[in-house]
Amino acid sequence: MTAEQFIASKASEAVKALYGAEVAPDQMQVQVTRKEFEGDYTLVVFPLLRISHAAPDATGTAIGAWLKENCPEIEAFNSVKGFLNLSLSNLFWQECFAGIVSSKDYGQLPSTGKTVMVEFSSPNTNKPLHLGHVRNNLLGDSVSRLLAAAGNKVIKVTLVNDRGVHICKSMYAWQQCMNGATPESTGIKGDHLVGDCYVAYSKLEKEDPSVNEKVHEMLLKWEEGDPEVRKLWEMMNGWVFAGFDETYKALGISFDQVYYEHDTYLLGKSLVQKGLDMGVFVQDPDGSVWCDLTADGLDRKLLLRSDGTSVYMTQDLGTAEQRFTRNKLDSHIYVVGDEQNYHFQVLKLVLAKLGFPWADQIYHLSYGMVELPEGKMKSREGTVVDADDLIAQMKNEARSVSEESGKLADVPEEERDRLYSMIGLGALKYFILKVDPKKTMLFDPHESIDFNGNTGPFIQYTHARIRSILRKAAEQGLEVKPTGAELSPKEIRLVQILAAFPQKVSEAAAGLSPALIANWCYDLAKEFNQYYHDTQILREEDAAVRSQRLALLDLISKVLRTGMGLLGIDLPERM
Secondary structure (H helix, E strand, O other): OOHHHHHHHHHHHHHHHHHOOOOOHHHOOEEEOOOOOOOOEEEEOHHHHHHHOOOHHHHHHHHHHHHHHHOOOEEEEEEEOOEEEEEEOHHHHHHHHHHHHHOOOOOOOOOOOOEEEEEOOOOEOOOOOEHHHHHHHHHHHHHHHHHHHOOOEEEEEEEEEOOOHHHHHHHHHHHHHOOOOOHHHHOOOHHHHHHHHHHHHHHHHHHOOOHHHHHHHHHHHHHOOOHHHHHHHHHHHHHHHHHHHHHHHHHOOOOOEEEEHHHHOOOOHHHHHHHHHHOOOEEOOOOOEEEEOHHHOOOEEEEEOOOOOEOHHHHHHHHHHHHHHHHOOOEEEEEEEHHHHHHHHHHHHHHHHOOOHHHHHEEEEEEOOEEEOOEOOOOOOOOOOEHHHHHHHHHHHHHHHHHHHOOOOOOOHHHHHHHHHHHHHHHHHHHHHOOOOOOOEEOOHHHHOOOOOOOHHHHHHHHHHHHHHHHHHHHOOOOOOOOOOOOOHHHHHHHHHHHOHHHHHHHHHHHOOHHHHHHHHHHHHHHHHHHHHHOOOOOOOOHHHHHHHHHHHHHHHHHHHHHHHOOOOOOOOOO
């Protein structure tokens, strides 16, 4: 039971005792007390005035007095203009602390019985993953973890855009410029080699715009099943898939289901016919099919071209129906950049017009672009930051900063390389995920590695410091458990932060915002460091106090691991 739930329950008892009225605890409005007022939590009194038939302050005072008289966990109260501010006693926080320590899977919420699909990554096969993809992947992965922690069954999927003009451009350039180069013959990672082909095509196009016609011919041959074109397509896509798998593994990303556009691009055509039969779509004289959304404040949306070929919207209609039907989904989340806001607005509206009751259960997690200090990225000019290069750069940044600061001087050399990877990747993930997804962000690799401030390495170092203290305690044979010793104000503050974790998980999952968890982890780590600076731990002479403080440290480290784990970030045992 959270502090808010406890107060709501006791307030319900108070209202029944004072006024003879039944008010369910979940109808009570309880919130954290604002900093300018004295107290821990505040009960909003206004909804109870119809029961008390008294002024707000009088009602608050009456309920506060009853709570203080009948609940040893309520230490003090004050009533201010309809807000009853309550201070919880040391006893309450001791019980809360002991309860968290004994809790299994703390932060894992009860099952909702719901199934949620999260689609993310969804790259094109004409280039390697880049920094923009990194934000997409990290968001999708973390949101999936959050939804699972909030009690949902989560299915992680990706739709690989492995057909179309983009890959044909790389295929044409490979034929014209690459002299039969392969990943094996060049030592170049497969997705990077195909990306080089895409950049080469851009140069060919500038020199001779007519190459576009040859690429279009290649696309038509692919659609007709031409054996030579299909063989080249399979070979180059195979290189890319192998490259993607390496990058995903380095980022700690995995999927439960992988869809390929060549299997799905024809899906949705039957829905177009259904829409025509229902009268919600119209067919123009040239044979093209449209959905008129002007009455909804949008425009006419093309669903089938005049030659009968489908568009992305057609495919998305079909895959949505397939996924909801096959997986019995309660909701489907698409993690896609904000440049596609209109697309998903149309998708939901068209599905609703087709009569699908789950149309409103589609959510677009729209995120802002990632920019670098030197400006925006452009893949056609080859100026993107490849994800593989970025991961390597982050590891090097971690090595450089660690050597400069001496943070890893005491770590055995054979462990350092593993720690450089853990720190670098943790810095990358944290720096991206601590920002609200909706915001465009500026990524600075060097700033993200700082061992001070709101960074991944700061939290990793905090965790390692705690584990070091606990190892020393174990070496000395010291006991680690709650003892009921009185908690200091700083310890109460730490327990308050820890107690808020399940609610924070719930809020982050509901808002699809890993940033809430990232910044909660930082607040906990920062509060611990201030506490550690001012408090004796191993040298504390009172055995009961020392044991309880060690138990508090152990709990902080465990919950930090859980919280950062929701971001896909590992915490080291030593640094």
